[in-house]
Amino acid sequence: MATEQTNQLSLEQTKPAPADISVKAPEQPKQQEAAVTKKEKFTPELCASTISKLPEPLQALKVCFAQPFDAFRKAFKDPAEADRVMAKEIDFAAQAMMATPYLIKCATSNPLSLVNALKNVALTNSTLNPVLKQGYLVPFGGAITFMPSYMGLVDVLINNGLVRKIEAHCVFEGDKFEIKHGSGGYLNHIPDPWGSRDKIRLKGAYYYAVMTDGTELFDTIPVDEIEKIRKRAPSAKSSSPWDTDYEQMCVKTAIRRAFKFIAKNGISEDKVKALEAVFDYDEKAEQSWIAEQKGKPATSNNRFDEEEVEYEEIKN
Structure with missing residues (x-):
């Protein structure tokens, strides 16, 4: 800055x-x-x-x-x-x-x-x-x-050859979920296709990545830990994407966790710093911007929502 x-x-x-x-x-x-x-x-x-x-x-x-x-x-x-x-x-x-x-x-x-x-x-x-x-x-x-969005982080990891595949999902009550670390470790998630995906039923989120050598990397984040991350925002009581798109923010939190643990070999230090800016914004900037907007009309022109950004290329 x-x-x-x-x-x-x-x-x-x-x-x-x-x-x-x-x-x-x-x-x-x-x-x-x-x-x-x-x-x-x-x-x-x-x-x-x-x-x-x-x-x-x-x-x-x-x-x-x-x-x-x-x-x-x-x-x-x-x-x-x-x-x-x-x-x-x-x-x-x-x-x-x-x-x-x-x-x-x-x-x-x-x-x-x-x-x-x-x-x-x-x-x-x-x-x-x-x-x-x-x-x-x-x-x-x-x-x-x-x-950068969580999709941006995913693209960077794949396009730079750090992973073959990476994804993140939320787990809800009614889903079948098993995880084992150590020798013979595995992760198995079978979502309930007809179950409610309400925030109240959320148990947590996880990421799953396949490295270029075939090694699998995965871990979970329980909902209690996700809530601690959300509450660290300076304006946690204000309206934010955590309120409008809670599941997507949980997925972003899981991808962010994966990004921290995956080796960044081949990516310059400057690029890593630019990408890790998303960590700070997830916890502070989105909420702080809302605080700065206090007193302004709550219109789509001054509200940030990663899942609702809609605009087209300017026509000359």
Whole structure:
């Protein structure tokens, strides 16, 4: 999160022209100069075009949408592909911000937080596409942060070759459930297809993962422990996804537990830190945002609900 001094920097002090997005490479030996020059001359025309067509309320934030290109270029070998992907992410981010004006307010007061949030989308190889539901832009403490969803965590684990398969489920009264750790360990869950999935009947949740070498990893989280996690939120008595989508939040808690235990070999430290941001938000940010919204009309425009985010790509 940017320091108070950085937050006070005006857009005019840092503003490059969107069409002049470029990547500065460190000094290279002379024999590499030609290749470096070629890289620096690439112009992300799709990004520049998309930025020039941002809705009026976002025009003052053009520089924030332009600056993350270096992060996208590092994530993709082909700069043209980086240009195409980033242009799409700018569309998704702009649509989300137009649907939630509070995001615009946070970006205006803390522009670098929006820059860093978009950089983290590239760093984690995620997307703001609501259909895939890998992650969202979430305001917290007056700043914007990219928050990966549990589905985003699952995709990262699979796409980076850390696991072959990973899933999580809730267990309710009436389900058949057995688990054994140690030699000959196993997990067996047979849900009752006709049983009630009411919160009162919830017994807990579990995750199940198959490593690349075939090793199985699994564990359970009883409902009492899930409730302790929920109650740690600063505004636990406020309305939140824990109230509207309790089962989904339990599943996210189980996936989060799995993510902590699975070795992150092959994933950079920066990427891991960006992904683990979800842990903090599950317990604090979603509730804290609601507290910041106190006094505002309870409309879909200022309410965060991971399972109800619905928007489409901006049409130019």
